Amino acid sequence: MTQSFTVAIDGPAAAGKGTISKAVAAHFGFAHLDTGLLYRAVGRRTLDGVDAIEAAQALTAEELELGDLRTAEIAQAASKVAVIPEVRAALVDFQRAFARRAGGAVLDGRDIGTVICPHAEVKLFVTASPEVRAERRFLELLAKGAEVTRAQVLADVRERDARDADRSTAPMKPAEDAVLLDTSDLSIEEALGKAIALVTAQRPTGL
Template sequence: MQRKITIAIDGFSSTGKSTVAKKLAAELGYVYVDTGAMYRAVTLYALNNDIIGDSGCNKRAMKKHLPEIKLHFEFNEKLGYAEIYLNGKNVEKEIRMLRVSSFVSPIAAIKEVRVKLVEIQQEMGKNKGIVMDGRDIGTVVFPDAELKLFLTASAETRAHRRYKELLDRGDEVSYEQVLKNVTDRDYIDSHRENSPLVKAEDAIEIDNSDMGLEEQFERIYGYALRLIKNSPQ
């Protein structure tokens, strides 16, 4: 039996990390964990409890509420991937709203939030055989991951992808709103004090601005197969 490896996929928002990670996990028979969904769920909690909003973020209140936040994933056979639950409620659809996207980076920048979620993520991946995507997987969560990938694309390309996704879902948004959200998140994610978004030194960078999903997947799948084949038992 081939030894399982850990696959860490980092990158900017709307680079298709979750899409390729889900497919990769399914092909390899690995567990897939969307860490972005975890931060979005915490953000949804913060919005619902008036901890964050247009007037700012009450970091003290966020830290105080952390023990009350329970997150877990449940596999949905119809969808073929696990959905996230916040305090027992499926919030997979709610966390994808643009309003949540607009506030997730400030919440993710809070040190105590990151510490709590990183501990959960590391526990999930202790037995390997996992594909995890996010912002600091290859640098903080799994610095020893056998395969590290860093996905990027132009802000305009990512905004167009996200805009189409939101329109297809029935959301009423403008392209300008989405582009601003993308660039704002890029800045916050890259400049935050705790676990900023950076490419791990040993990560493979893939710019998918002009790359189709299938082409990107085949390239990444090839990297994974070669590593698994050459991994010691």
């Protein structure tokens, strides 16, 4: 199969875009890339003292499989390196090549529909209120044994939102032609159903 088909899914932390992206990719048999892992991998290297730009330029696919990239500390480091224009530029080609691979691809992040894949066949912006997202993240961290409070997590969510939305390069925002999916009051099944229906409507026959 040589046909490419790109699904771009953007949105803030803990809105559900990762879960939806993985499920959509699995449903249609598309490849999936959580682009946030690229920035987490770079962020992790900076915690070891490596320069962020150097880490981004030398990043390999294998680094995305090493260790737990989903800790709160690495998430904060990832958000900080993501505002560096040279870091973002170094990771663009990796993402674009993945997006146009044969057989279909789903990419989730914060600037997929606006910067990385502005011509994606499907664009979805998944969001939820800061309070709902903070509660989801709080329960997730609690399950991992982290010692955090709801107030701390909400503050982190708001801080990260502001940093992602206000950065000078590729700020987080919905693409003009993206479909907005607010998951604040939706179950994962309901949100996934809406996403699958959207992709189904745009998917070419035979893909």
